[in-house]
Amino acid sequence: MLDLRAAQPDVLVLVGTQTGNSEVVADAIADALGDLGFAAHLLDMAEAYPEVLADYRQVVAVTCTWSDGTFPDNAVDFVEALDAVRPDLSGVRFGVCGLGDRDYDPYYQTAAMRLVGLLRASGATEAQPLHDIDGGPTADDVAGAVAWAVRCATAFAR
Structure with a gap:
């Protein structure tokens, strides 16, 4: 049994x-984190703003790379704002799938x-x-992402 009391x-x-593929993976990750006792707050990047990250000590982001290496449409404004604002995230631990x-x-x-780099540049710790998923996501890809999220949860507790 994982001891996550320090998280x-x-x-x-x-x-x-x-x-919608990233949403499928994010839903599975949020469910798994909930099963571990976390309150997982799922937020579409279209509704997010950089300062909200500072309200959390633990962040998991699931995003795809679209077209010629760009962010998906719902993430563009958030990422551009994160790059411009660079909030102090020195107390935040994160993982990106x-x-x-x-x-x-x-x-x-x-x-x-790029998202990993922006979070690091704002002071967050990976x-x-x-965790990368090539194609899909298949059931095995989702299971792999969930296992990775459990490792994130373990790291959050350190």
Whole structure:
């Protein structure tokens, strides 16, 4: 049994999606975090603003890379604002799960990697390295993302 008592109860789960695939993964991650005792707050990036990140100590973001390495439509404004505002996130631990397609190299996971960089530049600490999903997501991809989220939760408790 995981001992997560040192973790904060609230986790923000951000979703950047174009076709709904990231939302499928984010829903599964939020459910898994809920099963571990967290209050997982699912938030579409279209509704997010950079300062909301500072209200949480733990953030999990699920986003896809779209087209020529860009963010999905619902995430563009949030990411541009995050880049411009750069809120102090020095007390935040995060993980990013990226969905992409290797057939679109050299753009594979560029949006997810850029989000990792922006969060780090704002002072946040990566709890787990970027988890990537190539294509899909298949049931195995979702299960892998959930296992990664559990590792994030364990890191949040440290």
